[in-house]
């Protein structure tokens with residue numbers, strides 16, 4: 560079986576070494592030493608000083624919206640994982656969808672201004688598949704209309720844009736360290752911001768607002784992570800360079816082999832900084848996509864319709880987004896993970912080529 564992705568699990572002994580320390584300290588959660596150590600190591604690795612580890616990438620988005628005090632309408636992308644939209648609704652705000660660019664699959668900045676109303680307070684955009692948005696254009700619009708900007712950078716572990724961390728863009732960026740992402744802590748995520756006050760606000764939010772045992776600094780919930788999650792991160796961080804490197808080779812193989820086919824590949828906004836997190840193939844029609852998917856499944860290869868459906872079609876929101884709907888209907892993410900063997904990838908490529916030629 561060839562799945563679309565597999566979680567990276569490090570050698571079990573390396574994880575077990577951390578367990579001894581946890582048992583001897585008997586400190587298993589509540590901002591323990593491993594969580595603090597992982598935060599420090601991630602700051603160094605990612606080259607970004609203001610980072611807070613949180614429970615997952617979804618609560619990271621909720622914290623971002625809450626910390627910025629956003630209410631009313633948030634302009635957002637319909638082409639993302641459901642958490643981008645659901646977090647907006649969960650926080651009592653209204654998502655206003657703006658269609659995507661057909662080549663980068665990111666929110667199209669040219670369509671933002673017509674969607675701004677007197678109730679608009681923010682833009683929440685996703686760097687789709689680890690490929691940065693047109694951050695300069697979005698910043699210009701946001702500054703002009705005094706809107707906050709949040710980036711759902713769940714796919715962006717290791718992505719840089721023009722030489723520095725992509726997390727520098729926006730008022731707050733979020734990342735996910737879920738099992739299926741490049742760098743995983745089983746469940747986990749982080750928030751990033753240049754603004755110290757926002758970081759401090761989110762620091763208290765993460766732990767019920769506790770400022771000492773009997774004092775509270777504002778409203779909080781539980782967004783903590785445990786020592787067991789941090790241990791997984793500390794071990795995995797040693798392997799992440801290798802994982803990124805392998806992804807890059809696999810991505811480039813798909814690119815080279817599938818180039819002659821009528822498949823639309825992602826237009827990269829900064830190839831040198833890209834983390835090659837996903838390989839997306841957009842086919843000519845939904846029928847073609849379905850044929851490819853079915854032929855792959857006959858060989859026990861499971862590509863994933865990702866993102867699907869276009870989020871404007873969720874039953875708790877509304878609107879029509881022609882480009883996003885069209886791409887969602889035709890896209891497949893192809894298998895890409897550390898242990899994917901060359902022969903396995905060749906089988907994926909051959910199966911796609913054969914299917915497209917028997918039109």
Ligand SMILES: *Cc1c(COP(=O)(O)O)cnc(C)c1O
Nearest residue numbers: 615616617640642713735736737
């Ligand atoms: C994975 C993902 C999330 C959610 O992250 P979790 O850690 O699973 O909560 C949010 N947005 C995007 C784009 C994602 O891919």
